[in-house]
Amino acid sequence: xxxxxxxxxxxxxxxxxxxxxxxxxxxxxxxxxxxxxxxxxxxxxxxxxxxxxxxxxxxxxxxxxxxxxxxxxxxxxxxxxxxxxxxxxxxxxxxxxxxxxxxxxxxxxxxxxxxxxxxxxxxxxxxxxxxxxxxxxxxxxxxxxxxxxxxxxxxxxxxxxxxxxxxxxxxxxxxxxxxxxxxxxxxxxx
Numbered sequence: 001x002x003x004x005x006x007x008x009x010x011x012x013x014x015x016x017x018x019x020x021x022x023x024x025x026x027x028x029x030x031x032x033x034x035x036x037x038x039x040x041x042x043x044x045x046x047x048x049x050x051x052x053x054x055x056x057x058x059x060x061x062x063x064x065x066x067x068x069x070x071x072x073x074x075x076x077x078x079x080x081x082x083x084x085x086x087x088x089x090x091x092x093x094x095x096x097x098x099x100x101x102x103x104x105x106x107x108x109x110x111x112x113x114x115x116x117x118x119x120x121x122x123x124x125x126x127x128x129x130x131x132x133x134x135x136x137x138x139x140x141x142x143x144x145x146x147x148x149x150x151x152x153x154x155x156x157x158x159x160x161x162x163x164x165x166x167x168x169x170x171x172x173x174x175x176x177x178x179x180x181x182x183x184x185x186x187x188x189x190x
Contacts, residue, residue: 050083053106058088070095078104085110091117105132112136138162148173152180 022030033039046064049056058069061083065072072084073095084091085099085107099111100123112119112133119127124141127133128151138151139162151163163169164177 050077050079053079053082055086056083058084061087073099078102078107081107082110086113089114089116093117093120096120097123100127100133105130108132109136115140135159135162139165140167142168143173145170145172148176152176 030041031039037044042060043064046056046060050061061072061080062069065075065080067075069084069088069091072080073088073091075081075084081099081102081104088095091099096111096117097120099107100119102108102111108127108130109132112127113136119137119141124137125147127137128141128143128147134151134154135156135158138159143151143163143166148163148169151159154160160177160180169177
């Protein structure tokens with residue numbers, strides 16, 4: 001069946017005929033195919049997903065770019081560094097700190113989208129001050145009373161919603177959120 005798909009198909013078919021789903025013989029035939037669109041279909045697909053900011057597996061990134069994840073995490077392309085940050089959840093702390101300090105806001109943002117690997121406590125203040133990552137962090141890091149108050153002073157509704165969903169809020173913080181919501185609703189009714 002794979003032979004028929006490859007013979008009749010196009011580059012989309014070649015993308016589907018990738019990885020462990022096909023035999024080593026079929027992989028070899030795709031790699032030696034006379035049409036470069038077929039030969040490069042998977043690599044082109046992965047690179048397109050990176051450019052579109054669509055999450056794609058770390059193994060696929062390594063294969064498409066021909067480099068190990070450690071090298072990809074410091075690639076020249078901010079889109080590629082962000083793609084690595086989105087998908088490599090068990091990265092070492094040193095890599096996470098490099099991503100958190102990245103000059104590109106999309107990379108810093110991607111590095112904080114998920115709770116893991118997290119943000120070291122000594123980086124939280126710096127990251128909570130960064131508009132690129134503030135909202136992501138507000139969803140899951142334990143906040144001090146001062147950090148909570150600083151975040152609530154911002155006008156951003158999305159930030160307030162992120163803080164409200166934080167599972168580490170103290171009872172006092174929850175009470176303040178409820179009071180501010182009540183005040184907000186009351187002012188809209190007038």
